[in-house]
Amino acid sequence: MTSEGQGRDCATCGEASCFGAFVTRTLNHSEVIYQPGELVCRAGMPALGFHVLVEGLAGIRRADPAGRSSLVALARHGEVLGTPPLEKPALQLSNVVALTRCTVCFLERDTALGILGREPLLARALWARESRRVADREQALAMAHGLAARARVAQLLLELRDEFATVRDDGSMRLELPLSRRDMGELLGMRPETVARAIRALESSDVATFTGRTVVIRDLDALFDEVELVG
Numbered sequence: 001m002t003s004e005g006q007g008r009d010c011a012t013c014g015e016a017s018c019f020g021a022f023v024t025r026t027l028n029h030s031e032v033i034y035q036p037g038e039l040v041c042r043a044g045m046p047a048l049g050f051h052v053l054v055e056g057l058a059g060i061r062r063a064d065p066a067g068r069s070s071l072v073a074l075a076r077h078g079e080v081l082g083t084p085p086l087e088k089p090a091l092q093l094s095n096v097v098a099l100t101r102c103t104v105c106f107l108e109r110d111t112a113l114g115i116l117g118r119e120p121l122l123a124r125a126l127w128a129r130e131s132r133r134v135a136d137r138e139q140a141l142a143m144a145h146g147l148a149a150r151a152r153v154a155q156l157l158l159e160l161r162d163e164f165a166t167v168r169d170d171g172s173m174r175l176e177l178p179l180s181r182r183d184m185g186e187l188l189g190m191r192p193e194t195v196a197r198a199i200r201a202l203e204s205s206d207v208a209t210f211t212g213r214t215v216v217i218r219d220l221d222a223l224f225d226e227v228e229l230v231g
């Protein structure tokens, strides 16, 4: 259980293969705090080093061929934000925006590559995580086509609960959403009206109630059922 609205961070995540945890423990890095909505990486700008998210939740936004930007993925603690500059010069491929207050460690390219060269386990875990993120996104989109809107919203709530939910005395769970309705729609590939309809459906089935960004989940099993029944 975490304190309200705050995700796990790399100072406490205790993951041996977390690049962020390694960076916060041992390195001379610069650290920048971003407020919600602030841009961490801008598409098209040179990628000069590694931005490592050590606390908070960030979103990756990509423009479609029509130039409309939408949220395509979430990034959590320990992840490298934006494009790691393996080649030189490299350009940022996406916008990365802070969704909650984010602490980001910045490492110069040579420093980061030096560490990854000396720490093969860390490097392997990092690349596995990066490639899994792409695969997860593809898998999520593929699955989304087969899932009803309410199941997709339920699934997102389940994904966010580890980091953003607190358990209340009566056993219900209170989740502070780090995403706006619009962000949710973009992430799930759904129109805002569809998100609103899915939310109403979950409410009328007594699975969860939504008040602004606060979601109260009365029964976690019912939420799991939403995903499993349809999926």
Ligand SMILES: [Zn+2]
Pocket (backbone or CB within 6 Å): 009, 010, 011, 013, 014, 015, 018, 020, 021, 077, 078
């Ligand atoms: Zn971590």
